[in-house]
Amino acid sequence: MALNPQQLAAVKHTDTPLLVLAGAGSGKTGVITEKIAYLINHKQYQPRSIIAVTFTNKAAQEMKERLTKKLGKDLVRHLSVSTFHRLGLNILRESPEPAGLRKGFTILDQSDALAILKELIREQNSPLEERTAQNMISTWKSGFINPKQALASASCDQATSAALLFRDYEQWLRSCNSVDFDDLINLPVQVLTQDEEQRDRWQGRVRHLLVDEYQDTNEAQYALMRLLMDKFGALTVVGDDDQSIYSWRGARPDGLITLKDDYPNLRVIKLEQNYRSSQRILRVANAVISHNPHLFEKKLWSDLGIGDEICVSVCRHGLDEADWVSGQILMRQYQKQCAFSDFAILYRSNFQSRHFEKALREKNIPYQISGGSSFFDKAEVKDMLAYLKLLVNPDDDTAFIRVVNTPRREIGPNTMVKLGEYARGRNTSLFAAAHEMGLETVLSGKPLARVQSFVNWITLQGDNATRGDALDVVKGVFDDINYRDWLESSADTPKHAEKMLASMDELLEWMERLLVDEDQKDRSLNEVVNRLSLHDMLSRQDDGKPLNAVHMLTLHAAKGLEFPQVYMVGMEEELLPHKNSIEDEAIEEERRLAYVGMTRARHSLTLTRCRSRQRYGESSLTEPSRFIADMPPEDVVTIGDTGSNNEERDRQAGTDALASLRELLK
DNA sequence: GCTGCATGCGTTTTT
DNA sequence: CGCATGCAGC
Numbered sequence: 001m002a003l004n005p006q007q008l009a010a011v012k013h014t015d016t017p018l019l020v021l022a023g024a025g026s027g028k029t030g031v032i033t034e035k036i037a038y039l040i041n042h043k044q045y046q047p048r049s050i051i052a053v054t055f056t057n058k059a060a061q062e063m064k065e066r067l068t069k070k071l072g073k074d075l076v077r078h079l080s081v082s083t084f085h086r087l088g089l090n091i092l093r094e095s096p097e098p099a100g101l102r103k104g105f106t107i108l109d110q111s112d113a114l115a116i117l118k119e120l121i122r123e124q125n126s127p128l129e130e131r132t133a134q135n136m137i138s139t140w141k142s143g144f145i146n147p148k149q150a151l152a153s154a155s156c157d158q159a160t161s162a163a164l165l166f167r168d169y170e171q172w173l174r175s176c177n178s179v180d181f182d183d184l185i186n187l188p189v190q191v192l193t194q195d196e197e198q199r200d201r202w203q204g205r206v207r208h209l210l211v212d213e214y215q216d217t218n219e220a221q222y223a224l225m226r227l228l229m230d231k232f233g234a235l236t237v238v239g240d241d242d243q244s245i246y247s248w249r250g251a252r253p254d255g256l257i258t259l260k261d262d263y264p265n266l267r268v269i270k271l272e273q274n275y276r277s278s279q280r281i282l283r284v285a286n287a288v289i290s291h292n293p294h295l296f297e298k299k300l301w302s303d304l305g306i307g308d309e310i311c312v313s314v315c316r317h318g319l320d321e322a323d324w325v326s327g328q329i330l331m332r333q334y335q336k337q338c339a340f341s342d343f344a345i346l347y348r349s350n351f352q353s354r355h356f357e358k359a360l361r362e363k364n365i366p367y368q369i370s371g372g373s374s375f376f377d378k379a380e381v382k383d384m385l386a387y388l389k390l391l392v393n394p395d396d397d398t399a400f401i402r403v404v405n406t407p408r409r410e411i412g413p414n415t416m417v418k419l420g421e422y423a424r425g426r427n428t429s430l431f432a433a434a435h436e437m438g439l440e441t442v443l444s445g446k447p448l449a450r451v452q453s454f455v456n457w458i459t460l461q462g463d464n465a466t467r468g469d470a471l472d473v474v475k476g477v478f479d480d481i482n483y484r485d486w487l488e489s490s491a492d493t494p495k496h497a498e499k500m501l502a503s504m505d506e507l508l509e510w511m512e513r514l515l516v517d518e519d520q521k522d523r524s525l526n527e528v529v530n531r532l533s534l535h536d537m538l539s540r541q542d543d544g545k546p547l548n549a550v551h552m553l554t555l556h557a558a559k560g561l562e563f564p565q566v567y568m569v570g571m572e573e574e575l576l577p578h579k580n581s582i583e584d585e586a587i588e589e590e591r592r593l594a595y596v597g598m599t600r601a602r603h604s605l606t607l608t609r610c611r612s613r614q615r616y617g618e619s620s621l622t623e624p625s626r627f628i629a630d631m632p633p634e635d636v637v638t639i640g641d642t643g644s645n646n647e648e649r650d651r652q653a654g655t656d657a658l659a660s661l662r663e664l665l666k
Numbered sequence: 667g668c669t670g671c672a673t674g675c676g677t678t679t680t681t
Numbered sequence: 682c683g684c685a686t687g688c689a690g691c
Contacts, residue, residue, distance in 0.1 A: 057681080
């Protein structure tokens with residue numbers, strides 16, 4: 001890769017902390033990979049002394065691929081390139097005890113955590129909604145506030161209730177030997193702070209830490225970062241305040257400023273040349289983002305030619321929009337003889353993908369949806385994962401409850417309540433409680449025998465899994481419980497059964513692939529389960545070739561990626577900017593989201609909006625997104641707009657009248 | 667204790 | 682409109 005002077009300066013600056021302010025498409029990932037190569041090839045750094053951190057598994061994966069091309073497999077194997085969460089997991093795995101964990105601990109995803117909160121809300125008769133509680137707890141945790149402090153500082157009833165849930169939630173997690181996503185950052189900080197030996201180990205190892213998408217770090221991640229590189233480490237962080245889109249997860253865009261206070265010898269290098277987009281795309285994107293206040297002045301420019309106008313297509317409704325976009329893709333693909341994978345459809349919310357999926361399928365256009373990983377939300381997949389989790393960590397109550405009666409073992413709610421109360425009273429997991437003699441005071445006869453037979457079976461399978469070939473054991477487990485038959489009999493339709501069996505095969509396929517790593521070394525079942533929990537898997541590719549399919553993703557998931565032709569859909573008020581953000585007056589972040597989306601485009605950018613849209617089955621008229629009005633008119637071509645909403649309004653009035661008539665007739 | 671239907675409810679973004 | 686939860690019957 002040929003570097004421009006600023007990029008070169010960023011690569012060669014290795015002695016003091018460095019902040020690279022990198023605009024969209026300015027080659028920041030290239031700078032990170034080049035710098036890693038430079039450190040190894042010219043500065044004689046050991047690969048294992050370099051740690052690179054990204055925010056998504058996808059980004060980590062991509063960086064690894066680029067590095068492999070440049071440095072070869074042998075070197076890359078020793079490099080640490082991962083998300084913050086995986087890095088935290090690695091630290092915890094080496095030293096779980098100071099964090100109050102035991103080997104084999106489980107990672108709960110947010111739906112697992114939500115289920116726990118739901119149960120606690122029931123127990124405590126708490127007035128809170130699960131999601132609200134989860135958000136509050138997560139915010140506390142990433143700010144290093146413990147339940148006691150949360151309770152002490154609670155200034156309203158809601159905060160007090162949440163703090164009480166927080167207290168029991170933390171206790172529940174520890175007694176199940178489980179961690180949530182926040183713990184994967186928090187607990188390592190605790191370990192490195194308290195355990196001197198571990199701190200020395202890690203600090204002795206880290207010579208250079210590189211953080212991509214720095215604007216998205218939250219306080220906990222920043223603390224972890226500092227702890228890791230405090231002794232000998234040097235630091236390179238790369239970020240762009242205009243692309244900060246995770247403040248709802250605790251990211252602090254002003255962290256770019258804090259850095260300067262914490263590291264007075266910080267060097268700042270700006271990358272302002274964009275190598276991705278046409279001048280027109282950049283001009284429009286800049287016009288939109290210029291309405292935001294800025295921490296750093298930055299003028300992004302491109303010499304890739306003026307390019308085509310940005311097209312704004314106004315459609316009648318959602319189905320129309322999907323139809324139009326898929327038609328355009330089909331036409332352009334044919335005209336230009338380009339790949340389907342050159343196209344991307346970007347949207348604000350996952351639910352918007354529905355219509356597009358349908359339209360693309362109808363036209364036989366291949367597509368792939370990234371993010372919104374519905375796969376792990378499926379009940380059958382959760383069940384299977386719960387079995388795996390239980391083999392590795394029998395104390396995982398969440399998994400225990402999930403699978404204890406799936407398939408039916410005639411262990412019903414009555415038995416479970418008694419077992420649960422007994423376990424809570426002794427502050428142990430359900431699994432441990434089932435082994436205690438005292439359980440006979442609350443359970444007896446068949447129920448007791450059934451519970452004991454279940455836990456014995458789990459113990460046996462777990463032992464086998466740690467000893468023998470993990471895949472064989474797992475397959476054996478599912479055979480043993482006749483899981484295939486259970487799926488078939490529990491499905492409402494044959495079609496559904498087929499889908500569930502396909503999910504099962506897919507998960508087994510994943511496991512097979514994950515059980516053997518790049519070096520043909522066997523991984524433990526524990527490691528595989530961790531990867532599945534973090535959704536940290538190799539991207540699904542056939543024969544190692546990326547598939548030729550239209551990309552469909554959310555604006556959040558699109559960050560860091562680029563596509564020759566981009567369709568940004570649903571450019572309407574209440575979608576982008578999102579309704580909640582309008583209410584919260586948090587428009588700046590929505591504007592950055594729009595900016596991120598637009599700057600993904602290389603050659604062509606098309607925006608679409610609908611005059612009316614179905615919401616919860618009811619259709620209603622929409623307003624164009626305010627961001628469209630911010631674009632220079634001379635760079636924009638609008639099509640399909642009849643100039644007013646009249647026609648649509650009439651149609652809408654007719655539909656409404658018909659609906660109310662029907663309502664009356666009922 | 668389990669299966670089936672009906673009502674009611676809801677959608678931001680991710681590790 | 683689609684999903685999940687809750688109630689009523691077997």
